[in-house]
Amino acid sequence: MKFNAPRGTNDILPPEIKKWQYIEDLTHKLFTNYNYQEIRTPIFEYTELFQRGIGEVTDIVEKEMYTFEDKSGRSITLRPEGTASVIRSFLENKIYGQAQPTKYYYIGPMFRYERPQSGRFRQFHQLGVEAIASDDPALDAEIISLGIRLMEELGLEDFELHLNSVGCKSCRPKYVKKLKSFLIENKEDLCDKCRERIERNPLRVLDCKNQSCQSVIKGAPKITEHLCPECDEHFSEVQSFLDILNIEYNINPLLVRGLDYYTNTAFEIKDNALGAQNTVFGGGRYNGLAEEIGNRDIPGIGFALGIERLLLSLDAKGIEVAEEAGIDLYITVIGKKAKREAFRLLDILRNEDFKTEIDYLDRSVGSQMKSADRMNAEYTIIIGEDELENNSATIRNMKSGNEEEIKLSNLLEVMKQLVDKEEI
Ligand code: HAM
Secondary structure, three states: OOOOOOOOOOOOOOOHHHHHHHHHHHHHHHHHHOOOEEOOOOOEEEHHHHHHHHOOOOHHHHHHOOEEEOOOOOEEEEOOOOHHHHHHHHHHOOHHHOOOOEEEEEEEEEEOOOOOEOOEOOEEEEEEEEEEOOOOHHHHHHHHHHHHHHHHHOOOOOOEEEEEEOOOOOOHHHHHHHHHHHHHHOHHHOOHHHHHHHHHOHHHHHHOOOHHHHHHHHOOOOHHHOOOHHHHHHHHHHHHHHHHOOOOOEEOOOOOOOOOOOEEEEEEEEOHHHOOOOEEEEEEEOOOHHHHHHOOOOOEEEEEEEHHHHHHHHHHOOOOOOOOOOOOEEEEEOOHHHHHHHHHHHHHHHHOOOOEEEOOOOOOHHHHHHHHHHOOOOEEEEEOHHHHHHOEEEEEEOOOOOEEEEEHHHHHHHHHHHOOOOOO
16 A cells, blocks of 8 residues: 555655745744734634635635534634634634734645645645734835845845735725626627626636736726725825835736735735746735624735745745755764763763764664765764773864864863854
């Protein structure tokens, strides 16, 4: 019998995991600087949360959710995204009773039953931020700048920011009505899927990649020209705050996101080196979401970034984020007695934060030295019966080849002198 990981999932093996840790460490540091706090919500939620939050007529809810009944017959869904859960948690824990705004970030796996391809998986990982309970356009700019800053810190500079406003519950329905009649007029030139979408979710037509639909869409009414005065003002304010930060953006009135909760600002960062799945992160405002799932009128804005896509983006540009670090010392042993002493020394050195290793496969000295090389050991020391008897051994710098005779009982002190330890 042979088992494979389920389609669309990945094992993340060392040394790949180094890159993940690097990105996670950077996220904790950077997001904390912007005064966002980490939140962890469950991997699964009751299905209704996503149906109401993301919207019944979205690809995610209609086709992509991992939904099952638990043993008590409740419908459970593996989270396809983080925003609905974060707002559910904000409401459930009555965080609105505290000083606002609330600024959260999260890192973790999400699940969508999509057709796997480069940059698209069934279990993938997002790092996301949500700033809740403020409608300030400066916060929209802060959120966008935070995502861009993360990319820049990683050395990624060649990307495009697409920006749009999708209006609010007062101006959007009027726009959607106009768009609908336009699409009906041009029905003949739309693909089958888009014809279906006219009634169910006409905004999604704007997102269609089909050539013929694209030429129809070019002439479609633009949402940015149909915003109510409040939304229009909010949108220009967002732009002016982005200008203060010298962030370049393309206004893209065709940008509609795949989740229904968005209002006002919507944005995506695209890396054109990535092919079809080129959106590294996306987000926007969701001023109606708390109302939808908890009957409270609380605004919010956020984004989520796909870590796998970020890594592809780094690969495409040949950027190495985390170099494999070697170990400080490899203790080569000859014989059982020496193994016991080496095992004791290993513990002493590790307690003092030296990265140290020994052999666990009873190998020859030659093989042990090969292991030391593979582990990129800075130093090696050989301990056998003689060394034990004379309390003396030779420590070798693997790079320079220099050797030094030391007292075995002084190994820790010698290592302290040799290895430049960073103070923590
Ligand atoms: P989303 O656009 O559905 O938004 O996903 C955000 C990002 O997650 C995408 O830009 C992409 O990098 C990554 N992603 C999505 N699906 C997959 C997949 N199947 N495989 C690999 N990566 C994927 C949201 O999820 C919103 N919750 C973002 C947000 C937060 N809006 C406001 N706050």
